[in-house]
Amino acid sequence: MLRDRLGITLAVAPLGADDCFDLAALAASLTPRTRLVSVTQVANVTGEVLPVAEIARLAHAAGAKILVDGCQGAPRMPVDVRALDCDFYVLSGHKCYGPTGIGALYATRSIFDAMPPWQGGGDMIETVTYEETTYQPPPARFEAGTPDIAGAVGLDIAPRFMAELDRDAIHAHEAALTAYARAALGAIAGVRLIGGGARPVGVVSFQVNGVHPHDLATILDQRGVAIRAGHHCAQPLMDRLGLPATARASFGVYSDEADVDALVAAVRAAQSLFGFDGA
Amino acid sequence: MMDLRELYQDIILDHGRHPRNFRCIAEPSNIAKGHNPLCGDKVRVFVILQDGRISDVALQGSGCAISTASASLMTEVIKGKTLPEADSLYRAFHARVTGGAEPQIPAALEDDADRLLPLGGVKAYPARVKCATLAWHTLDAALHGAAADAAVKTE
Numbered sequence: 242m243l244r245d246r247l248g249i250t251l252a253v254a255p256l257g258a259d260d261c262f263d264l265a266a267l268a269a270s271l272t273p274r275t276r277l278v279s280v281t282q283v284a285n286v287t288g289e290v291l292p293v294a295e296i297a298r299l300a301h302a303a304g305a306k307i308l309v310d311g312c313q314g315a316p317r318m319p320v321d322v323r324a325l326d327c328d329f330y331v332l333s334g335h336k337c338y339g340p341t342g343i344g345a346l347y348a349t350r351s352i353f354d355a356m357p358p359w360q361g362g363g364d365m366i367e368t369v370t371y372e373e374t375t376y377q378p379p380p381a382r383f384e385a386g387t388p389d390i391a392g393a394v395g396l397d398i399a400p401r402f403m404a405e406l407d408r409d410a411i412h413a414h415e416a417a418l419t420a421y422a423r424a425a426l427g428a429i430a431g432v433r434l435i436g437g438g439a440r441p442v443g444v445v446s447f448q449v450n451g452v453h454p455h456d457l458a459t460i461l462d463q464r465g466v467a468i469r470a471g472h473h474c475a476q477p478l479m480d481r482l483g484l485p486a487t488a489r490a491s492f493g494v495y496s497d498e499a500d501v502d503a504l505v506a507a508v509r510a511a512q513s514l515f516g517f518d519g520a
Numbered sequence: 521m522m523d524l525r526e527l528y529q530d531i532i533l534d535h536g537r538h539p540r541n542f543r544c545i546a547e548p549s550n551i552a553k554g555h556n557p558l559c560g561d562k563v564r565v566f567v568i569l570q571d572g573r574i575s576d577v578a579l580q581g582s583g584c585a586i587s588t589a590s591a592s593l594m595t596e597v598i599k600g601k602t603l604p605e606a607d608s609l610y611r612a613f614h615a616r617v618t619g620g621a622e623p624q625i626p627a628a629l630e631d632d633a634d635r636l637l638p639l640g641g642v643k644a645y646p647a648r649v650k651c652a653t654l655a656w657h658t659l660d661a662a663l664h665g666a667a668a669d670a671a672v673k674t675e
Contacts, residue, residue, distance in 0.1 A: 453584035463524050472560050485560035
Protein backbone atom coordinates (compact mmCIF):
# COMPACT_ATOMS: atom_id res chain seq x y z
CA MET A 242 0.00 0.00 0.00
CA LEU A 243 2.84 2.39 0.83
CA ARG A 244 4.51 1.40 -2.40
CA ASP A 245 1.45 2.50 -4.34
CA ARG A 246 1.03 5.69 -2.35
CA LEU A 247 4.60 6.86 -1.87
CA GLY A 248 6.52 5.05 -4.58
CA ILE A 249 8.80 3.35 -2.10
CA THR A 250 10.87 0.34 -3.05
CA LEU A 251 10.21 -2.72 -0.95
CA ALA A 252 13.24 -4.88 -0.11
CA VAL A 253 12.51 -8.19 1.59
CA ALA A 254 15.14 -9.87 3.76
CA PRO A 255 15.01 -13.57 2.84
CA LEU A 256 14.54 -16.35 5.36
CA GLY A 257 17.45 -18.57 6.26
CA ALA A 258 17.78 -22.16 5.07
CA ASP A 259 16.10 -23.39 8.27
CA ASP A 260 12.97 -21.30 7.52
CA CYS A 261 14.04 -18.97 10.32
CA PHE A 262 14.87 -15.29 10.49
CA ASP A 263 18.37 -14.57 9.18
CA LEU A 264 20.03 -11.55 10.79
CA ALA A 265 22.90 -11.57 8.28
CA ALA A 266 20.43 -11.52 5.37
CA LEU A 267 18.65 -8.56 6.90
CA ALA A 268 21.96 -6.75 7.46
CA ALA A 269 22.89 -7.40 3.84
CA SER A 270 19.63 -5.94 2.57
CA LEU A 271 20.17 -2.60 4.33
CA THR A 272 21.47 0.21 2.15
CA PRO A 273 22.05 3.95 2.71
CA ARG A 274 18.66 4.43 1.06
CA THR A 275 16.84 2.25 3.58
CA ARG A 276 14.33 4.47 5.39
CA LEU A 277 12.33 2.05 7.48
CA VAL A 278 12.91 -1.46 8.74
CA SER A 279 9.63 -3.19 9.54
CA VAL A 280 9.77 -6.41 11.53
CA THR A 281 7.53 -8.53 13.67
CA GLN A 282 8.56 -9.23 17.24
CA VAL A 283 7.06 -12.72 17.25
CA ALA A 284 6.24 -14.37 13.93
CA ASN A 285 2.53 -15.14 13.73
CA VAL A 286 2.97 -18.32 11.68
CA THR A 287 5.94 -19.93 13.41
CA GLY A 288 6.18 -18.33 16.84
CA GLU A 289 9.79 -17.40 16.19
CA VAL A 290 11.03 -14.56 18.41
CA LEU A 291 13.10 -12.06 16.44
CA PRO A 292 16.13 -10.31 17.94
CA VAL A 293 14.47 -6.92 17.75
CA ALA A 294 17.08 -4.99 19.77
CA GLU A 295 19.85 -6.21 17.45
CA ILE A 296 17.76 -5.41 14.38
CA ALA A 297 17.18 -1.91 15.80
CA ARG A 298 20.94 -1.42 16.18
CA LEU A 299 21.50 -2.46 12.55
CA ALA A 300 18.66 -0.28 11.30
CA HIS A 301 19.88 2.78 13.17
CA ALA A 302 23.46 2.21 12.02
CA ALA A 303 22.12 2.29 8.46
CA GLY A 304 20.29 5.53 9.19
CA ALA A 305 16.84 3.92 9.09
CA LYS A 306 13.94 3.94 11.51
CA ILE A 307 12.51 0.70 12.82
CA LEU A 308 8.89 -0.32 13.27
CA VAL A 309 8.15 -3.36 15.40
CA ASP A 310 4.88 -5.24 14.98
CA GLY A 311 4.10 -6.27 18.52
CA CYS A 312 0.68 -7.80 17.87
CA GLN A 313 2.04 -11.21 18.84
CA GLY A 314 4.82 -10.00 21.13
CA ALA A 315 2.89 -7.67 23.42
CA PRO A 316 0.58 -10.39 24.76
CA ARG A 317 3.41 -12.88 25.20
CA MET A 318 6.39 -11.14 26.76
CA PRO A 319 7.36 -8.08 28.75
CA VAL A 320 7.96 -5.19 26.36
CA ASP A 321 10.31 -2.30 27.01
CA VAL A 322 10.28 -0.09 23.94
CA ARG A 323 13.24 1.92 25.22
CA ALA A 324 15.35 -1.20 25.71
CA LEU A 325 14.36 -2.42 22.24
CA ASP A 326 15.20 1.07 21.00
CA CYS A 327 12.45 0.90 18.39
CA ASP A 328 11.06 4.04 16.78
CA PHE A 329 7.57 2.62 16.33
CA TYR A 330 5.75 -0.22 18.08
CA VAL A 331 2.24 -1.36 17.22
CA LEU A 332 -0.12 -3.75 18.93
CA SER A 333 -3.74 -4.78 18.59
CA GLY A 334 -6.24 -4.96 21.41
CA HIS A 335 -7.88 -8.28 20.74
CA LYS A 336 -4.57 -10.14 20.82
CA CYS A 337 -3.81 -8.73 24.27
CA TYR A 338 -6.99 -10.03 25.90
CA GLY A 339 -8.61 -6.69 25.06
CA PRO A 340 -11.39 -5.53 22.74
CA THR A 341 -11.52 -5.91 18.96
CA GLY A 342 -11.24 -2.99 16.58
CA ILE A 343 -8.70 -1.02 18.60
CA GLY A 344 -4.93 -1.04 18.88
CA ALA A 345 -2.05 1.19 19.76
CA LEU A 346 0.78 2.93 17.95
CA TYR A 347 3.84 3.93 19.95
CA ALA A 348 6.45 6.28 18.54
CA THR A 349 9.26 8.23 20.12
CA ARG A 350 8.38 11.75 21.15
CA SER A 351 10.60 13.41 18.55
CA ILE A 352 8.98 11.39 15.74
CA PHE A 353 5.47 12.07 16.98
CA ASP A 354 6.25 15.79 17.27
CA ALA A 355 7.40 15.85 13.65
CA MET A 356 4.42 13.92 12.28
CA PRO A 357 1.57 15.84 10.63
CA PRO A 358 -2.02 14.85 11.38
CA TRP A 359 -3.39 12.06 9.21
CA GLN A 360 -7.04 12.87 9.73
CA GLY A 361 -9.02 15.96 10.73
CA GLY A 362 -11.79 16.15 13.30
CA GLY A 363 -12.80 17.18 16.79
CA ASP A 364 -10.25 17.23 19.60
CA MET A 365 -7.19 17.21 17.35
CA ILE A 366 -7.57 20.93 16.67
CA GLU A 367 -5.92 23.56 18.87
CA THR A 368 -6.99 26.82 17.23
CA VAL A 369 -8.77 27.68 14.00
CA THR A 370 -8.88 31.04 12.24
CA TYR A 371 -9.51 31.84 8.57
CA GLU A 372 -5.77 32.28 8.23
CA GLU A 373 -4.42 29.31 10.09
CA THR A 374 -5.18 26.09 11.91
CA THR A 375 -2.95 24.74 14.63
CA TYR A 376 -3.09 21.25 16.04
CA GLN A 377 -2.89 19.65 19.44
CA PRO A 378 0.38 18.09 20.49
CA PRO A 379 0.64 14.32 20.19
CA PRO A 380 -1.06 12.03 20.88
CA ALA A 381 -4.29 14.10 20.71
CA ARG A 382 -3.22 15.30 17.24
CA PHE A 383 -3.74 11.81 15.89
CA GLU A 384 -7.06 11.09 17.54
CA ALA A 385 -9.60 12.98 15.47
CA GLY A 386 -13.27 12.91 16.25
CA THR A 387 -15.22 10.91 18.78
CA PRO A 388 -13.03 7.95 19.64
CA ASP A 389 -13.90 4.34 20.36
CA ILE A 390 -14.34 5.14 24.05
CA ALA A 391 -15.56 1.73 25.17
CA GLY A 392 -12.72 0.10 23.24
CA ALA A 393 -10.17 2.41 24.86
CA VAL A 394 -11.49 1.61 28.33
CA GLY A 395 -11.14 -2.08 27.53
CA LEU A 396 -7.67 -1.59 26.09
CA ASP A 397 -6.67 0.15 29.30
CA ILE A 398 -7.73 -2.85 31.37
CA ALA A 399 -6.03 -5.48 29.16
CA PRO A 400 -2.43 -4.74 30.20
CA ARG A 401 -3.49 -4.57 33.85
CA PHE A 402 -4.92 -8.06 33.45
CA MET A 403 -1.60 -9.23 32.00
CA ALA A 404 0.39 -7.40 34.70
CA GLU A 405 -1.66 -9.11 37.40
CA LEU A 406 -0.72 -12.46 35.92
CA ASP A 407 2.87 -11.20 35.60
CA ARG A 408 4.14 -10.78 32.08
CA ASP A 409 7.34 -12.72 32.75
CA ALA A 410 5.18 -15.57 34.00
CA ILE A 411 2.99 -15.36 30.89
CA HIS A 412 6.07 -15.61 28.70
CA ALA A 413 7.51 -18.51 30.68
CA HIS A 414 4.15 -20.33 30.57
CA GLU A 415 3.67 -19.91 26.82
CA ALA A 416 7.29 -20.70 25.93
CA ALA A 417 7.15 -23.87 28.03
CA LEU A 418 3.80 -24.88 26.54
CA THR A 419 5.05 -24.19 23.01
CA ALA A 420 8.13 -26.34 23.67
CA TYR A 421 5.90 -29.09 25.09
CA ALA A 422 3.66 -28.96 22.02
CA ARG A 423 6.57 -28.98 19.59
CA ALA A 424 8.09 -31.99 21.32
CA ALA A 425 4.77 -33.86 21.39
CA LEU A 426 3.74 -33.03 17.81
CA GLY A 427 7.27 -33.54 16.53
CA ALA A 428 7.27 -37.04 18.00
CA ILE A 429 4.35 -38.09 15.77
CA ALA A 430 5.53 -39.84 12.61
CA GLY A 431 4.43 -37.89 9.55
CA VAL A 432 4.26 -34.53 11.31
CA ARG A 433 6.60 -31.74 10.25
CA LEU A 434 7.04 -28.62 12.35
CA ILE A 435 7.57 -25.36 10.50
CA GLY A 436 10.23 -22.85 11.51
CA GLY A 437 10.21 -21.53 15.04
CA GLY A 438 13.83 -20.69 15.79
CA ALA A 439 15.54 -21.06 19.14
CA ARG A 440 12.77 -20.32 21.63
CA PRO A 441 9.42 -19.97 19.87
CA VAL A 442 6.43 -18.75 21.81
CA GLY A 443 2.68 -18.85 21.45
CA VAL A 444 2.09 -20.81 18.24
CA VAL A 445 3.25 -23.91 16.44
CA SER A 446 2.69 -24.41 12.72
CA PHE A 447 2.81 -27.91 11.34
CA GLN A 448 2.05 -30.19 8.43
CA VAL A 449 0.61 -33.68 8.67
CA ASN A 450 1.58 -35.94 5.77
CA GLY A 451 -1.42 -36.85 3.68
CA VAL A 452 -3.88 -34.68 5.60
CA HIS A 453 -4.59 -31.23 4.22
CA PRO A 454 -4.65 -28.52 6.92
CA HIS A 455 -8.32 -27.78 6.28
CA ASP A 456 -9.32 -31.40 6.64
CA LEU A 457 -7.22 -31.55 9.79
CA ALA A 458 -8.91 -28.45 11.22
CA THR A 459 -12.38 -29.93 10.65
CA ILE A 460 -11.44 -33.24 12.25
CA LEU A 461 -9.80 -31.52 15.23
CA ASP A 462 -12.78 -29.22 15.61
CA GLN A 463 -15.08 -32.22 15.91
CA ARG A 464 -12.93 -33.34 18.83
CA GLY A 465 -13.12 -29.97 20.55
CA VAL A 466 -9.70 -28.76 19.45
CA ALA A 467 -9.76 -25.41 17.65
CA ILE A 468 -6.79 -24.61 15.44
CA ARG A 469 -6.30 -22.29 12.51
CA ALA A 470 -5.71 -23.66 9.03
CA GLY A 471 -4.72 -21.47 6.14
CA HIS A 472 -2.06 -19.03 5.09
CA HIS A 473 -2.34 -16.94 8.28
CA CYS A 474 -2.29 -13.71 6.26
CA ALA A 475 1.28 -14.61 5.29
CA GLN A 476 0.94 -15.66 1.67
CA PRO A 477 4.53 -14.73 0.70
CA LEU A 478 5.78 -17.00 3.49
CA MET A 479 3.56 -19.85 2.23
CA ASP A 480 5.05 -19.35 -1.24
CA ARG A 481 8.55 -19.42 0.24
CA LEU A 482 7.73 -22.63 2.15
CA GLY A 483 6.08 -24.12 -0.93
CA LEU A 484 2.86 -24.79 0.99
CA PRO A 485 -0.70 -23.68 0.25
CA ALA A 486 -1.49 -23.61 3.96
CA THR A 487 -0.38 -24.82 7.37
CA ALA A 488 -2.16 -25.99 10.48
CA ARG A 489 -1.41 -23.77 13.45
CA ALA A 490 -2.13 -24.25 17.12
CA SER A 491 -2.07 -21.16 19.33
CA PHE A 492 -1.80 -20.84 23.07
CA GLY A 493 -2.90 -18.26 25.58
CA VAL A 494 -2.67 -17.78 29.31
CA TYR A 495 -5.59 -20.20 29.73
CA SER A 496 -4.03 -23.07 27.72
CA ASP A 497 -2.33 -25.97 29.44
CA GLU A 498 -0.66 -29.30 28.74
CA ALA A 499 -4.00 -31.12 28.72
CA ASP A 500 -4.99 -28.96 25.73
CA VAL A 501 -1.81 -30.00 23.94
CA ASP A 502 -2.46 -33.64 24.78
CA ALA A 503 -5.95 -33.32 23.27
CA LEU A 504 -4.41 -31.77 20.16
CA VAL A 505 -1.92 -34.60 19.81
CA ALA A 506 -4.61 -37.25 20.25
CA ALA A 507 -6.78 -35.51 17.66
CA VAL A 508 -3.92 -35.35 15.16
CA ARG A 509 -3.40 -39.09 15.59
CA ALA A 510 -7.12 -39.65 15.07
CA ALA A 511 -6.99 -37.63 11.85
CA GLN A 512 -4.07 -39.71 10.61
CA SER A 513 -5.97 -42.85 11.42
CA LEU A 514 -9.10 -41.61 9.60
CA PHE A 515 -7.01 -40.83 6.55
CA GLY A 516 -5.19 -44.15 6.73
CA PHE A 517 -1.81 -42.82 7.76
CA ASP A 518 -1.14 -44.56 11.05
CA GLY A 519 2.25 -43.18 11.86
CA ALA A 520 3.34 -43.93 8.31
CA MET B 521 -21.94 -33.71 16.76
CA MET B 522 -21.95 -35.46 13.45
CA ASP B 523 -19.85 -38.53 12.84
CA LEU B 524 -16.80 -37.52 10.84
CA ARG B 525 -17.19 -40.64 8.74
CA GLU B 526 -20.35 -39.07 7.30
CA LEU B 527 -18.12 -36.36 5.90
CA TYR B 528 -15.01 -38.41 5.20
CA GLN B 529 -16.58 -41.47 3.61
CA ASP B 530 -14.31 -44.01 1.98
CA ILE B 531 -15.15 -42.77 -1.49
CA ILE B 532 -14.19 -39.22 -0.48
CA LEU B 533 -10.92 -40.38 1.03
CA ASP B 534 -10.21 -42.50 -2.06
CA HIS B 535 -10.90 -39.72 -4.55
CA GLY B 536 -9.13 -37.22 -2.31
CA ARG B 537 -6.01 -39.36 -2.35
CA HIS B 538 -6.24 -40.58 -5.95
CA PRO B 539 -8.16 -37.98 -7.94
CA ARG B 540 -9.35 -39.02 -11.40
CA ASN B 541 -8.78 -36.91 -14.48
CA PHE B 542 -6.15 -34.76 -12.82
CA ARG B 543 -4.11 -33.71 -15.83
CA CYS B 544 -3.80 -30.94 -18.40
CA ILE B 545 -5.70 -30.89 -21.66
CA ALA B 546 -3.39 -29.32 -24.20
CA GLU B 547 -6.03 -27.69 -26.38
CA PRO B 548 -9.21 -27.22 -24.39
CA SER B 549 -12.18 -25.50 -25.93
CA ASN B 550 -13.10 -24.08 -22.52
CA ILE B 551 -10.99 -23.35 -19.47
CA ALA B 552 -11.37 -21.52 -16.17
CA LYS B 553 -9.40 -20.99 -13.00
CA GLY B 554 -10.89 -21.21 -9.53
CA HIS B 555 -9.44 -19.99 -6.26
CA ASN B 556 -10.48 -20.13 -2.62
CA PRO B 557 -8.55 -17.13 -1.27
CA LEU B 558 -9.15 -18.10 2.35
CA CYS B 559 -7.72 -21.61 1.98
CA GLY B 560 -5.30 -21.16 -0.85
CA ASP B 561 -6.98 -23.93 -2.86
CA LYS B 562 -6.46 -23.44 -6.57
CA VAL B 563 -7.91 -25.35 -9.48
CA ARG B 564 -7.97 -25.17 -13.25
CA VAL B 565 -10.73 -26.85 -15.21
CA PHE B 566 -10.19 -27.89 -18.83
CA VAL B 567 -13.09 -28.88 -21.05
CA ILE B 568 -13.39 -30.06 -24.62
CA LEU B 569 -16.85 -29.33 -25.92
CA GLN B 570 -17.72 -31.15 -29.14
CA ASP B 571 -21.12 -30.85 -30.79
CA GLY B 572 -22.62 -29.56 -27.54
CA ARG B 573 -21.28 -32.46 -25.52
CA ILE B 574 -18.41 -32.55 -23.00
CA SER B 575 -16.12 -35.03 -24.69
CA ASP B 576 -13.32 -34.54 -22.18
CA VAL B 577 -12.82 -32.77 -18.87
CA ALA B 578 -9.77 -32.54 -16.66
CA LEU B 579 -8.52 -30.65 -13.62
CA GLN B 580 -5.29 -29.48 -12.16
CA GLY B 581 -4.69 -27.93 -8.79
CA SER B 582 -4.22 -28.54 -5.12
CA GLY B 583 -6.64 -28.64 -2.28
CA CYS B 584 -7.99 -30.51 0.68
CA ALA B 585 -9.58 -33.96 0.53
CA ILE B 586 -13.06 -32.50 0.15
CA SER B 587 -12.23 -30.19 -2.74
CA THR B 588 -10.07 -32.78 -4.49
CA ALA B 589 -12.65 -35.54 -4.13
CA SER B 590 -15.45 -33.26 -5.25
CA ALA B 591 -13.47 -32.22 -8.32
CA SER B 592 -12.59 -35.81 -9.13
CA LEU B 593 -16.18 -37.08 -8.83
CA MET B 594 -17.34 -34.12 -10.89
CA THR B 595 -15.10 -35.04 -13.81
CA GLU B 596 -16.39 -38.60 -13.70
CA VAL B 597 -20.07 -37.70 -13.87
CA ILE B 598 -19.70 -34.78 -16.25
CA LYS B 599 -17.78 -36.48 -19.02
CA GLY B 600 -20.00 -37.21 -21.99
CA LYS B 601 -22.82 -34.95 -20.83
CA THR B 602 -24.52 -32.24 -22.85
CA LEU B 603 -24.45 -28.68 -21.55
CA PRO B 604 -28.02 -28.79 -20.18
CA GLU B 605 -27.25 -32.09 -18.48
CA ALA B 606 -24.11 -30.65 -16.89
CA ASP B 607 -26.11 -27.65 -15.72
CA SER B 608 -28.75 -29.91 -14.14
CA LEU B 609 -26.11 -31.84 -12.25
CA TYR B 610 -24.45 -28.60 -11.13
CA ARG B 611 -27.74 -27.25 -9.76
CA ALA B 612 -28.58 -30.53 -8.05
CA PHE B 613 -25.14 -30.75 -6.48
CA HIS B 614 -25.15 -27.14 -5.36
CA ALA B 615 -28.55 -27.53 -3.71
CA ARG B 616 -27.45 -30.71 -1.98
CA VAL B 617 -24.27 -29.31 -0.39
CA THR B 618 -25.79 -25.96 0.56
CA GLY B 619 -29.00 -27.45 1.89
CA GLY B 620 -31.19 -25.74 -0.70
CA ALA B 621 -34.31 -27.20 -2.29
CA GLU B 622 -33.15 -29.89 -4.69
CA PRO B 623 -34.39 -29.41 -8.23
CA GLN B 624 -36.09 -32.15 -10.20
CA ILE B 625 -33.45 -34.30 -11.88
CA PRO B 626 -34.13 -35.90 -15.27
CA ALA B 627 -34.47 -39.65 -14.80
CA ALA B 628 -31.47 -40.26 -17.04
CA LEU B 629 -29.23 -38.31 -14.65
CA GLU B 630 -30.37 -39.91 -11.41
CA ASP B 631 -27.51 -42.39 -11.27
CA ASP B 632 -24.99 -39.60 -11.80
CA ALA B 633 -26.62 -37.44 -9.14
CA ASP B 634 -26.49 -40.42 -6.76
CA ARG B 635 -22.76 -40.74 -7.35
CA LEU B 636 -22.40 -37.26 -5.84
CA LEU B 637 -24.38 -38.19 -2.71
CA PRO B 638 -21.30 -38.86 -0.55
CA LEU B 639 -20.46 -35.15 -0.67
CA GLY B 640 -23.81 -34.29 0.91
CA GLY B 641 -22.17 -34.63 4.34
CA VAL B 642 -20.43 -31.33 3.81
CA LYS B 643 -23.74 -29.54 4.36
CA ALA B 644 -23.23 -29.97 8.12
CA TYR B 645 -19.91 -28.11 7.93
CA PRO B 646 -20.66 -24.62 6.62
CA ALA B 647 -16.99 -23.63 6.50
CA ARG B 648 -16.26 -26.53 4.16
CA VAL B 649 -19.05 -26.06 1.62
CA LYS B 650 -16.82 -23.83 -0.49
CA CYS B 651 -14.27 -26.67 -0.70
CA ALA B 652 -16.88 -28.94 -2.29
CA THR B 653 -18.21 -26.31 -4.67
CA LEU B 654 -14.93 -24.84 -5.96
CA ALA B 655 -14.51 -27.24 -8.88
CA TRP B 656 -18.18 -26.98 -9.83
CA HIS B 657 -18.17 -23.17 -9.80
CA THR B 658 -15.06 -23.29 -11.93
CA LEU B 659 -16.64 -25.75 -14.35
CA ASP B 660 -19.66 -23.48 -14.59
CA ALA B 661 -17.37 -20.57 -15.43
CA ALA B 662 -15.53 -22.65 -18.02
CA LEU B 663 -18.80 -23.63 -19.70
CA HIS B 664 -20.61 -20.30 -19.43
CA GLY B 665 -17.98 -17.69 -18.52
CA ALA B 666 -18.03 -14.67 -20.76
CA ALA B 667 -14.28 -14.28 -20.82
CA ALA B 668 -11.98 -17.11 -21.69
CA ASP B 669 -9.75 -18.10 -18.78
CA ALA B 670 -12.10 -16.42 -16.32
CA ALA B 671 -11.06 -16.55 -12.68
CA VAL B 672 -13.60 -17.71 -10.11
CA LYS B 673 -13.40 -16.87 -6.44
CA THR B 674 -15.58 -18.41 -3.82
CA GLU B 675 -15.15 -15.55 -1.34
